[in-house]
Structure formats: structure tokens, C-alpha cells
Amino acid sequence: MRGLVKAEIRKIFTINLWWGLLIPVVVLSFGAGWLGTAVGTINELESMLGATLPIGLLTVSMSTNFSTIFAALFGALAVSGEYWNKSITTSYLTGNPRGAVLGAKLIVYTAMGLLYGIANVVFASLGGLVGAGLDGFGNPADWFTVGAAGLLSMVLWTLLGVGFGALVANSVAAILSLVLYRFAFEFIVSAFLIGSGTGVDAYLPVAAGSGIVGNLAVPIFISAVAGADEPYVPAEVFELLHFFAGGSYGNPWWASLLTFMGYTAAIAAGGWLLSRRRDVT
Template sequence: MDGLVKSEFRKIFTTNLWWALLIPVVVLSFGASWLGSGFGAISSIEQELGRPLPLGLLTMSMSTNFSTIFAGLMGALAFAGEYRNKSITTTYLTGNPRGAVLGAKLITYTNLGLLYGLANVLFASLGALAGAGLDGFGEGADWLIVCAAGLLAMVLWTLLGVGFGAVVANPVIVIIVLLVYKFVFEFVVDLFLIGSDASSVSSYLPGAAGSGIVGNLAVPIFISATAGANEQYVPQELFELLHFVFGGSYGHPWWLSLLTFAGYAAVFILGGWYFSKRRDIT
């Protein structure tokens, strides 16, 4: 297994793809965190209260939710890219059984997801510092909790991508499906379900669950830090507005989002194991 893992690291770092997808993570993490700190509704609340708010908690959620798709794409191309380059045959012949290859990729891409997550945390923090100043970070413990959730979300998106790429094994389809699903499909579904009895279903969709890992943690912490003892009087509409902008779903616990998304990742990984064992590579 050690040899397979080392081989996977060599495959990653001898190509340009890993840093090409890391660049938008850095740019979006910084930009979303910086621009998100100027959200109009928050600025008006700050003026009314006469004190700075921990906006960095919210912008970390926004930055993570924009950036995770690139970790997912990187993970998805772990298998799909090898099928495109025809190197999967050599990989399977030298890494038999095929399940060992999947295991090596999961170990390797977990570490890559951590790298992407650390880049997201670092540059989102710099963006929050540029937009909201030191006071925008809130309590140190709250900040660390939200950052840890961001790291976890990035890793899970990477692993889901690995499983999805193993199932589909076509890089063009993988890229199109992930991008369209995250940025178009769920948005359309949400619009369709708004106001219906089935509106809560949207919280269990992969994209919403992924964003809820951070958003459903960051928004309640922000409200608690801002309102203090008056938290119970904060209107639901404000929660919903913050979730709409910064991610997550009102009234949906972050740990349930975590379990839901981890479940999707596990399903795709198991599916990837099943199909990779049976797919013809000749």
C-alpha cells in the first residue's frame, strides 16, 4: 500500500492540475471572504449595534462553499483522468487488486483535500482580515471550530469526487455534471420547492448538505455572538437571509448535514469500488 500511495502522490505533483485547481480556491476564498464582509444587511446591523461583528465566521462559510467544488473536481479526475490518459491499465496491473488502488487514492486525496482546505482557511482568513479587521474574527474558539468544519467539508468533497470519478470514468462528463449540479440543478430544485410541504427535502441534497457542514455551524454561532442573551428574539427571517447568502439551511443542524454528505461520499466510494472491479480496461 505504501508504494501505491507514493505512486499516487507522484502522479499528482508531477502534473499541473493540482495547482491549477488550487489557484481558484485561493482567489475565491480570499475574494468571497473580503467582499462578503461588506454585505449590506450586516453593515446596517453593525451600525445599529455600534460595535463590530464577527463577520469572518460567515465569510468563512461563503468561501468554503465556493471553493469545495474545485476539490471535488480534483478528486473526480483521480480516476477519470487516468481513464482518459489510458494509464489506468498500468495502474491496475501494478496495483492489483483494484480495491487497493482505490484505497491508495482515497488516502492520497484525503491529504490533498487537507491541503486545499488549509489554503481555503488561510486565504479566507486573510480576506476576512482585509474586509472586517481583527474584530471580524470573533472569539478564537468559534473561529477555530468554523475553520475545522471548513477543512472537513473540503476533504469530504474531495473523497466524494474520487468516488464519483470512479463510477463515471469520463473526465468530460464528470466535470460537466459536478459543475451543473452544484451551481444550477440544486438552485432550480430549491426554487421549485420553496413554499411547498417538501421544502425541507432540499437540505438533504448533496450540495445543500455540503454547504451546511459550515453554514449551519457558522450562522448560529454568529447569531449567538451578536445577539447574546437576546438570541431567542432574533427573527427567523434574519436566519434565513444569512443562510441564503452564506450557506446552509435554517433549523438544520450542522452535524446532520455532515452525516448526510458523508453518506453521499460513502455511496459514491462504494459505487466506485463496485464499478472499478468490473470495468474493462483493455
């Protein structure tokens, strides 16, 4: 397994894909962190309260939920990219059994997902510092909590991408499927489910993934601002902040985490089973 892990590391760093997809993560994270603190209604609310709000907690969540798609695409190309360039045959022949190859990819891409997550949190925080200053993050413990959730979210999205790439085994199909589902299909499905009032929409993959950070950042933000009055904060306020930061009102962050971990495990298992049986040339 050690040799397979080293081989995966060499594959990643001998091509430019890893930093090519990391660049938009850095740019989006910094932009979300900076511009998110400049929302007009936030500035008006700060003027009314006479205090700086920890808006940086929400912008870290927002930047994470914008950036995870790039981690997922990077992971998806881990396997589907090898089918595209025909190197998968050599990988399977030298790394028999096939399951060990996917296992090595999951190990290495866990570390790469962590790298993407660190870049996201750091640059989102830098953007927040530019826009709101140090006071814009409130209690340092809150920042570490939200940041840690951001790292975990990025790692899980990367691993989901690896499993999905193994499941589809086609780079174009993997990329298009992930992008269309992330930005179109689930949005349409959620629009129908929200009206049903069942709360099922919170357990869809993208909603669950965004809830890992959003369902943690929003309650922490409300608690920091409202303090003892938190139980009396209207649900509409929570819903507005969730629209901004991701997640959904009334769904705890750990439920989103467990749900998304289930999706990741199921897709990775499906990719592992299919990769063992799929013909290669």
C-alpha cells in the first residue's frame, strides 16, 4: 500500500490539475470573505447595534460551500482521469488487487482535500480580515470551530468526488454530472420539496454538505449576537442567514455531517465495487 500511495502522490504533482483547481478555491474564498462582510444590510445592522458583528463566521461558511465543488471535481478526476488518459490499465496491473488502488487514492486525496480546506479557510479569513477586521470573527474558539467544520466538509467532498469518478469512469460525464447536480438539479428538487413542509430537502446531498458548516456557523453567529435572547430570535432570521451561509434552519450540523458521510461512503463503495468488475483496455 505504501508504494501505491507514493505512486498516487507522484501522479498528482506531476500534472498541473491540483493547483489549477486550487486557484479558483483561493480566489473565491478570498472574494467571499471580503465581499461578504460588505453587505449593505450587515453594515446598517452594525450601525444600529453600535458593535461589530462576527460576520466572518458566516463568510467562512459561504466560501466553503462555494469552493467544495472544485474539491469534488479534483477528486472525480482521480479515477475518471486515468480512464481518459488510458493509464488505469497500468495502475490496476501494478497495483493488484484493484481495490488497493482505490484505497490508495482515498488516502492521498484525503490529504489533498485537507490542503484545499486549509486554503479555503485561510483565504476566506484573510478576506474577512480585510473587510471586517479582527473583530469580525468574534471569539477565536468560534472561528476555530467553524474553520474545522470547513476542513471536514472539503475532505468529504473530495472523497465523494473520488468515489463518483470511480463510479462513472468518464471524465466529461463526471464533471458535467457534478456541476449540473450541484447548481441545477438539486435546486429544482429542493424547490418542490420545500413546499411540502416535510424537511426532506435538508437531507439531499448538496444541502447536507452545506449544512456541515452552515448549520454550525449560523447558530454560533446568532448566539454571539443575541446572547441570552437567542431563543426569541425569529425563525425568519435563521432562514435568511442560512440562505447566505448555507445549511437549513432546524437541522443540526451533526445530522448534516452524518447524512453526507453516508452519501460519501455509499458512492465510494459503489465505485469500489464497479472498479473491481469493469473491463479495462
